[in-house]
Amino acid sequence: MKQATLRQILIVTDGCSNSGMSPVAAAALAKEQGITVNVIGVVERNEVGEQGEAEIKEIAEAGGGLFDIVYPAQLAQTVQMLTRKAMTRTIHQVVNKELKEILGESALEGLTPEKRMQVAGMVDDLGERSTLEVAMLVDTSASMKPKLSAVQQAIHDFSISLRSRSGTSRMSVCLFPGKDKYLDIVIPWTEQIEKAHQITSNLTMSGLTPTGPAIVEAIALFNHVPLPAELADSYRSRYNETEDDDGFLRDHVF
Amino acid sequence: MLMEVNMLKAVQQNAAEKIGPRLCDVDDIQLDGQTYTFYVMEFLQGEQLDKYIAQAGEEWVPILVLQLLNRLQILHEQGWIFGDLKPENMIVTYQDKQIRLIDFGGVTKIGNAVRQFTEDYDRATWQAGDRRAEIAYDLFSLAMVMIRLLLKPAEWKDLRVQTHEIQELCAIILNNERLYPYRIPLVRALHGKYDSADAMRQEMLASLQNRKKDQTARSHVRHQHGGDSAEKWIGGIFVASLLLLAGSLYYAWL
Numbered sequence: 089m090k091q092a093t094l095r096q097i098l099i100v101t102d103g104c105s106n107s108g109m110s111p112v113a114a115a116a117l118a119k120e121q122g123i124t125v126n127v128i129g130v131v132e133r134n135e136v137g138e139q140g141e142a143e144i145k146e147i148a149e150a151g152g153g154l155f156d157i158v159y160p161a162q163l164a165q166t167v168q169m170l171t172r173k174a175m176t177r178t179i180h181q182v183v184n185k186e187l188k189e190i191l192g193e194s195a196l197e198g199l200t201p202e203k204r205m206q207v208a209g210m211v212d213d214l215g216e217r218s219t220l221e222v223a224m225l226v227d228t229s230a231s232m233k234p235k236l237s238a239v240q241q242a243i244h245d246f247s248i249s250l251r252s253r254s255g256t257s258r259m260s261v262c263l264f265p266g267k268d269k270y271l272d273i274v275i276p277w278t279e280q281i282e283k284a285h286q287i288t289s290n291l292t293m294s295g296l297t298p299t300g301p302a303i304v305e306a307i308a309l310f311n312h313v314p315l316p317a318e319l320a321d322s323y324r325s326r327y328n329e330t331e332d333d334d335g336f337l338r339d340h341v342f
Numbered sequence: 343m344l345m346e347v348n349m350l351k352a353v354q355q356n357a358a359e360k361i362g363p364r365l366c367d368v369d370d371i372q373l374d375g376q377t378y379t380f381y382v383m384e385f386l387q388g389e390q391l392d393k394y395i396a397q398a399g400e401e402w403v404p405i406l407v408l409q410l411l412n413r414l415q416i417l418h419e420q421g422w423i424f425g426d427l428k429p430e431n432m433i434v435t436y437q438d439k440q441i442r443l444i445d446f447g448g449v450t451k452i453g454n455a456v457r458q459f460t461e462d463y464d465r466a467t468w469q470a471g472d473r474r475a476e477i478a479y480d481l482f483s484l485a486m487v488m489i490r491l492l493l494k495p496a497e498w499k500d501l502r503v504q505t506h507e508i509q510e511l512c513a514i515i516l517n518n519e520r521l522y523p524y525r526i527p528l529v530r531a532l533h534g535k536y537d538s539a540d541a542m543r544q545e546m547l548a549s550l551q552n553r554k555k556d557q558t559a560r561s562h563v564r565h566q567h568g569g570d571s572a573e574k575w576i577g578g579i580f581v582a583s584l585l586l587l588a589g590s591l592y593y594a595w596l
Contacts, residue, residue, distance in 0.1 A: 205368065
């Protein structure tokens with residue numbers, strides 16, 4: 089099997105979206121383009137509410153990913169575990185599909201436990217060596233403010249985990265809502281996050297949580313997807329701006 | 343689950359020194375048309391390490407740590423690290439007082455990214471390295487296990503909310519009379535100075551043998567220290583009385 093690239097969007101939020109298209113539909117769109125969507129709800133107490141929890145679950149299911157709802161202190165470990173589990177799951181699905189093509193329906197169930205253990209070993213090995221791209225989308229609506237230091241810690245911790253893999257890993261961090269778009273890229277794709285990135289300063293706190301539009305813009309970050317011309321133009325012009333105008337970066341990056 | 347069985351199977355255990363439970367069989371069972379995979383392991387009659395220490399006493403800590411280093415040496419020689427070392431993953435058997443590792447879900451091939459970890463015992467959380475599976479990764483965790491077992495629960499709790507730096511850990515080791523005797527192997531393991539469990543074991547043994555000598559030497563030092571400050575105190579009084587004398591002479595002269 090050739091070297092696989094696994095693409096994931098990881099959303100860190102604390103509640104319901106309230107602006108723009110349905111995040112569940114956006115997650116389904118991402119899945120169609122080979123990107124898995126995972127969601128972590130981060131809550132202080134039981135503030136996420138039934139509706140928020142249901143949405144988190146639906147986004148993950150439509151996006152072919154996993155979800156979890158945790159306290160800020162558990163965030164760092166959850167990011168790492170969820171990403172790993174989602175990777176294994178994606179590879180399992182691919183392997184199952186290939187096995188089915190070779191062996192027919194109920195292929196994996198037909199194998200002896202020993203053979204299945206070998207398959208699990210192979211999947212694990214593929215996960216370790218494959219290329220991984222994760223775009224992390226952080227909800228920065230007003231209620232998230234007290235949790236952002238935990239988010240920052242989790243980003244730093246996650247970069248260590250990625251660095252420890254055998255395969256190539258790239259990550260990117262975006263905030264939503266952005267200043268004038270749905271999404272602000274605070275850390276463009278990078279293989280090595282060495283510096284501590286300050287994401288807590290200079291935020292535009294608002295009551296808006298445009299999760300759906302943010303997912304759609306995040307899909308554009310993965311350059312294997314050919315963009316619709318309109319989106320490609322707006323995205324490219326924005327990206328160039330970012331590079332030309334150092335001030336933009338300086339706002340967010342220490 | 344299959345990965346855990348895989349690891350358990352991959353790790354060859356020598357009959358004299360068992361690392362974990364023996365794996366008896368893996369098979370499928372069909373219930374109501376559904377296939378479930380199950381495995382059978384040896385039943386270990388014993389107590390979780392931290393609970394065992396609470397019952398049997400602190401004097402068991404260095405002995406069980408020596409046993410653990412033996413187990414790890416065998417595991418490492420086969421090209422694996424345990425990964426998720428913590429008291430909750432260790433059982434001391436009632437009958438022969440031997441420590442066994444359970445939950446092989448974190449066992450990782452040396453060089454890959456650690457499959458499973460717990461933050462308190464994870465060197466990356468303590469900013470002392472990454473999560474690549476290395477012998478030194480296990481030895482760091484083991485040092486943390488020993489610190490946890492020898493600190494009072496309240497002291498351990500305090501430690502967990504600190505800034506997570508190893509300088510802090512080292513300061514605690516040097517200032518805590520229960521940890522002080524093992525300062526050499528502990529501090530060196532925290533700094534990743536050992537390239538084998540055997541090397542750490544040798545120094546742990548030496549610390550254990552020096553403990554008595556050390557304790558007397560230390561009380562001696564403390565005594566000397568007391569003498570020092572008494573001398574300073576007397577010196578201070580002497581200077582003060584001289585000043586007083588000079589003052590009164592000056593006054594008389596006026």
